[in-house]
Amino acid sequence: xxxxxxxxxxxxxxxxxxxxxxxxxxxxxxxxxxxxxxxxxxxxxxxxxxxxxxxxxxxxxxxxxxxxxxxxxxxxxxxxxxxxxxxxxxxxxxxxxxxxxxxxxxxxxxxxxxxxxxxxxxxxxxxxxxxxxxxxxxxxxxxxxxxxxxxxxxxxxxxxxxxxxxxxxxxxxxxxxxxxxxxxxxxxxxxxxxxxxxxxxxxxxxxxxxxxxxxxxxxxxxxxxxxxxxxxxxxxxxxxxxxxxxxxxxxxxxxxxxxxxxxxxxxxxxxxxxxxxxxxxxxxxxxxxxxxxxxxxxxxxxxxxxxxxx
Amino acid sequence: xxxxxxxxxxxxxxxxxxxxxxxxxxxxxxxxxxxxxxxxxxxxxxxxxxxxxxxxxxxxxxxxxxxxxxxxxxxxxxxxxxxxxxxxxxxxxxxxxxxxxxxxxxxxxxxxxxxxxxxxxxxxxxxxxxxxxxxxxxxxxxxxxxxxxxxxxxxxxxxxxxxxxxxxxxxxxxxxxxxxxxxxxxxxxxxxxxxxxxxxxxxxxxxxxxxxxxxxxxxxxxxxxxxxxxxxxxxxxxxxxxxxxxxxxxxxxxxxxxxxxxxxxxxxxxxxxxxxxxxxxxxxxxxxxxxxxxxx
Numbered sequence: 001x002x003x004x005x006x007x008x009x010x011x012x013x014x015x016x017x018x019x020x021x022x023x024x025x026x027x028x029x030x031x032x033x034x035x036x037x038x039x040x041x042x043x044x045x046x047x048x049x050x051x052x053x054x055x056x057x058x059x060x061x062x063x064x065x066x067x068x069x070x071x072x073x074x075x076x077x078x079x080x081x082x083x084x085x086x087x088x089x090x091x092x093x094x095x096x097x098x099x100x101x102x103x104x105x106x107x108x109x110x111x112x113x114x115x116x117x118x119x120x121x122x123x124x125x126x127x128x129x130x131x132x133x134x135x136x137x138x139x140x141x142x143x144x145x146x147x148x149x150x151x152x153x154x155x156x157x158x159x160x161x162x163x164x165x166x167x168x169x170x171x172x173x174x175x176x177x178x179x180x181x182x183x184x185x186x187x188x189x190x191x192x193x194x195x196x197x198x199x200x201x202x203x204x205x206x207x208x209x210x211x212x213x214x215x216x217x218x219x220x221x222x223x224x225x226x227x228x229x230x231x232x233x234x235x236x237x238x239x240x241x242x243x244x245x246x247x248x249x250x251x252x253x254x255x256x257x258x259x260x261x262x263x264x265x266x267x268x269x270x271x272x273x274x275x276x277x278x279x280x281x282x283x284x285x286x287x288x289x290x291x292x293x294x295x296x297x298x299x300x301x302x303x304x305x306x307x308x309x310x
Numbered sequence: 311x312x313x314x315x316x317x318x319x320x321x322x323x324x325x326x327x328x329x330x331x332x333x334x335x336x337x338x339x340x341x342x343x344x345x346x347x348x349x350x351x352x353x354x355x356x357x358x359x360x361x362x363x364x365x366x367x368x369x370x371x372x373x374x375x376x377x378x379x380x381x382x383x384x385x386x387x388x389x390x391x392x393x394x395x396x397x398x399x400x401x402x403x404x405x406x407x408x409x410x411x412x413x414x415x416x417x418x419x420x421x422x423x424x425x426x427x428x429x430x431x432x433x434x435x436x437x438x439x440x441x442x443x444x445x446x447x448x449x450x451x452x453x454x455x456x457x458x459x460x461x462x463x464x465x466x467x468x469x470x471x472x473x474x475x476x477x478x479x480x481x482x483x484x485x486x487x488x489x490x491x492x493x494x495x496x497x498x499x500x501x502x503x504x505x506x507x508x509x510x511x512x513x514x515x516x517x518x519x520x521x522x523x524x525x526x527x528x529x530x531x532x533x534x535x536x537x538x539x540x541x542x543x544x545x546x547x548x549x550x551x552x553x554x555x556x557x558x559x560x561x562x563x564x565x566x567x568x569x570x571x572x573x574x575x576x577x578x579x580x581x582x583x584x585x586x587x588x589x590x591x592x593x594x595x596x597x598x599x600x601x602x603x604x605x606x
Contacts, residue, residue, distance in 0.1 A: 004551075024431055024432065026508045026509070027424075027425035027429050027431045027508070028425075028431070030421045030422065030424060030425055030512070031422045031425055031431070031437075033418040033419065033421065033422070033584075034388070034419055034421065034422035034477070034478065035422060035437070036485060037418070037475075037478035038441075038478040038480065038483075040459060040478070041452065041456050041459065041474075041475040041476050041478045042444050042452060042480065043440060043444075045452040045454075045455030045456055045459075046451065046456070048454075048458070049451060049452070049454060049455055049457035052455070059458075061462070063313075067460075087561065100490070106341075106344065109337050109340060109341050109344075110341065112334050112337050113334050113337050113338060113341060117592065119341055119345050120348045120592070121585075121588065121589065121592070122345035122346075122348055123344065123345055123348045124588065125348060125349050125352050125585070126348055126349075126351060126352070127533075127576070127580040128533065128537075128581065128584035128585055128588055129352070129534075129537065129584060130537035130538070130539065130556050130558070130580055132538070132539055132558060132559045132562070133355075133555070133558060133580055133581065134539075135353060135368075135575040136558065136562035136573060136577070137350070137351050137354070137355055137574075137577065139562070140562070140570055140573070141354065141358075141371075144325065147370055150370065150371075153369070153370055178568040180467075184348065184351065184543040185346070187522045189481075189530065192493075192595055192596075192599055193599045193602055193603075194600075195596065195601035196595065196596045196597070196598070196600040196602070197599070197600055197601075197602075197603070198367070199596065199600060200600035202600060228606075229601025229603070230603075231604050231605050231606075232602070233603075234603065234604045234605075234606050235445075235602065235603045235604045238445060238446055238604070239445065241534040242446060242447060242448050243443065243448070245447075245448050246448025246449065246450045247539075248321065248450070249540070250540060252518070253559060253562065258487060268448070268450045271450070272450075272453075272544075275453065275457070276457070276544060277455050281454055281458070284454055285454050287456055288450070288451050288452075288453070289451075291447075291448070291451055292447050292451045295354075295446070295447045295448055295451075296357070296446050296447045298446065299445075299446030300446070303446075303606045306605075306606060307605065307606030308605040308606055
């Protein structure tokens with residue numbers, strides 16, 4: 001009896017579904033593999049991180065609900081958290097905009113000369129390699145802490161300093177060094193996008209602008225190029241700030257984990273420390289949620305500022 | 311190819327008309343030193359990798375090697391094999407993970423992008439909104455839940471852990487959708503009227519037209535997989551499963567002068583494949599990324 005009712009219902013429903021599937025099914029099949037991975041490893045994890053952040057979870061026993069306790073500890077008792085969030089914001093707000101600006105500026109320069117392929121390859125070369133490789137290179141050569149560091153040798157022989165500066169132990173010098181090394185790595189995908197986009201601006205626009213009295217390259221860039229490339233401004237600025245918020249490998253390679261007096265530790269490093277060294281997954285999730293809110297918030301702000309009018 | 315051509319022609323026009331300005335000597339004056347500064351680490355790295363020990367000990371070091379030798383590469387690839395895990399194993403690990411990621415990633419990314427770009431599938435707008443939202447925060451936010459999934463599937467310390475989570479990279483689908491949207495719809499409709507099935511249209515018509523975008527996402531997937539140590543840092547337990555960047559990071563902890571040449575040799579081995587892939591895909595990327603952006 002019950003079975004008959006169910007069977008009847010499914011046939012009724014199936015006619016609608018069959019029609020739907022006949023029309024769209026093949027497309028959903030095409031999308032299925034990527035969407036499955038995207039949902040399992042991106043969409044659901046954002047929600048899962050929010051959920052876990054309200055629990056105690058050590059992976060041995062099932063998560064235990066704690067309420068907002070993780071957040072209370074994070075904001076009231078965890079002084080290192082404040083250091084890492086300050087470092088992250090300081091680093092991201094300098095290296096993000098700098099990386100964004102330099103990527104555009106270099107692409108803009110290259111766009112106006114011959115030998116674009118050569119210049120583009122040279123400027124993009126540091127991003128082709130691993131940022132770990134880059135960091136090790138700078139650590140072992142330029143910023144060695146003894147008199148055999150190239151920078152120390154240079155400063156000593158000029159008489160600027162009397163004894164070698166221990167660049168990677170000193171609280172005052174660590175952050176500038178990290179930012180400097182990150183600049184090499186920051187000429188990345190954003191740079192390629194600009195390089196490609198500058199070639200796509202319609203030539204009529206430039207001609208019209210010249211008739212309207214645009215005189216030099218800078219005016220042309222400011223009044224013609226940039227306004228017509230707003231979608232690229234938005235995309236590359238978001239990519240730059242997000243990369244800056246997520247970066248930790250250069251810090252870790254240059255200064256160690258934790259860095260001396262947590263001078264360059266970022267939120268990501270604090271999270272990885274709690275997650276994969278102490279296995280406090282709940283607390284680490286709360287840190288991840290803060291990272292999400294800060295970086296997503298900054299991105300939304302950029303969406304507001306650089307949204308195209310149409 | 312059909313869409314590639316007009317873009318390229320437009321660029322040619324752009325080159326000609328910049329001549330309306332004065333010759334850009336000033337730009338070369340800025341650009342040449344900057345380019346040299348950018349590749350200086352790579353040049354010096356190459357030089358160090360080729361230096362014999364006495365040249366490595368020399369201070370201040372020469373920028374260019376005097377008597378190049380392969381001794382550092384020999385030490386890296388042969389000598390280490392007697393003591394612990396052979397270095398070639400790390401290269402193999404990275405190569406395998408990267409190749410699988412590029413092939414599978416490009417295939418499923420393109421498959422997913424086609425209905426999103428050209429067919430108004432119900433839910434397409436929502437999916438695109440999620441894809442763009444996923445660009446707005448760093449992937450590290452996902453590290454813990456991803457680890458829990460990987461661990462519950464018993465994939466920790468396997469190649470799968472290094473391959474599968476990374477396949478969902480949203481930027482690939484994002485780039486592909488934007489490029490595919492430029493394919494003229496009447497072309498696809500004509501093929502459909504001629505009786506072509508959806509899969510045929512996709513493989514025979516769409517894929518050949520989006521080659522620049524394929525080159526782009528292949529390159530981006532390659533650099534992400536080949537260069538980042540992040541996933542290996544989290545998912546790898548045993549030494550023999552380490553990837554190349556992680557192995558270099560371990561080597562790089564030492565500041566012993568004898569290992570510097572070896573580290574730089576390893577770094578060079580890491581760099582050269584990226585350079586080759588970049589040179590191969592550069593032209594395609596310049597076409598595909600030209601219209602990549604967010605309207606907001």
